[in-house]
Amino acid sequence: MSVNEMITTGGTTGELTGERADLREMLRRHREFLRTTARGLTDDQARLRPTASELCLGGLIKHVTGVEKGWVDFILEGPSSMGDFTDMTEADWAERAAEFQLLPDETLAGVLDAYAAVAARTDDLVVTLPDLDASHPLPKAPWFEDGGRWSARRTLLHIIAETAQHSGHADIIRESLDGAKTMG
Numbered sequence: 219m220s221v222n223e224m225i226t227t228g229g230t231t232g233e234l235t236g237e238r239a240d241l242r243e244m245l246r247r248h249r250e251f252l253r254t255t256a257r258g259l260t261d262d263q264a265r266l267r268p269t270a271s272e273l274c275l276g277g278l279i280k281h282v283t284g285v286e287k288g289w290v291d292f293i294l295e296g297p298s299s300m301g302d303f304t305d306m307t308e309a310d311w312a313e314r315a316a317e318f319q320l321l322p323d324e325t326l327a328g329v330l331d332a333y334a335a336v337a338a339r340t341d342d343l344v345v346t347l348p349d350l351d352a353s354h355p356l357p358k359a360p361w362f363e364d365g366g367r368w369s370a371r372r373t374l375l376h377i378i379a380e381t382a383q384h385s386g387h388a389d390i391i392r393e394s395l396d397g398a399k400t401m402g
Contacts (some may be wrong), residue, residue, distance in 0.1 A: 234345055241374050242344045248381040249337055252282060254400045255388035256326055264326040265319070268394035271387070275395075276320025276329055278388050283333040284317050285380050290340050293347070293370045296354040303359035344374065 234242065256264060256275050264276035291299035306314075320329065350371040356362040368376070389400045 237350070237371075238344050241371075241378070242341055244378050245337070245340065245344070245374075245381065248378060248385050249333070251385040251400050252279060252381060252388055253330065253333070255385070255392040255398075256330065258398075259326060259392075259395075261320065261324075261326050263395060264329075266395060267391075269391060271391075273318060273387055273391060274320055275388055275391050276324065276326050277318040278384050278391070279326075279333055280320065280324070280329045281317045282381055282384050283329065283336050286340055286377050287336045289373050289377050290336070290343055292354060292357070292368075293343065293352075293373050297357035300357040303357060303361075340374075340377065350374075 256279060259275065261276070265274050267274050288300055320326065347370055351369050353367045353369040353372075356366040356368055385400070392398050392400070
């Protein structure tokens with residue numbers, strides 16, 4: 219039975235407890251840290267790169283949204299949902315780099331709305347996925363070991379780690395912009 223079939227035929231009901239509650243709460247907490255870094259900013263401020271890095275707040279939120287969506291697609295559909303990273307062209311890499319930018323036709327509000335939609339989908343998956351041990355082979359990429367597999371659990375932990383890491387980046391960028399901090 220595929221993961222999609224398991225989701226449509228069953229899942230967790232009632233109040234969420236234990237591991238699933240912990241996973242969802244950690245996602246919620248780190249997402250909130252990331253969203254807080256953008257509070258009160260204009261679109262132009264969300265595009266600024268005030269540090270030595272090329273990262274901006276709007277781009278980080280956009281990137282985390284794409285990462286979370288991509289890994290949830292992986293949980294549901296397997297590695298074909300992510301493509302083969304070993305055959306990427308220069309144009310593919312340029313498109314990937316644009317994920318870290320808030321482009322002129324994008325708004326901070328739009329990026330935050332997209333993030334909220336992706337987060338809601340992930341939260342639903344944490345609740346309804348029948349088996350956190352369900353796994354898929356990793357997509358082909360120079361940064362993954364050949365023949366590696368990730369369970370849904372490990373993939374969700376990876377989403378949490380990505381979100382936490384980029385929340386820290388965002389906090390540094392925001393502090394560089396105007397002195398505001400997420401914590402402290």
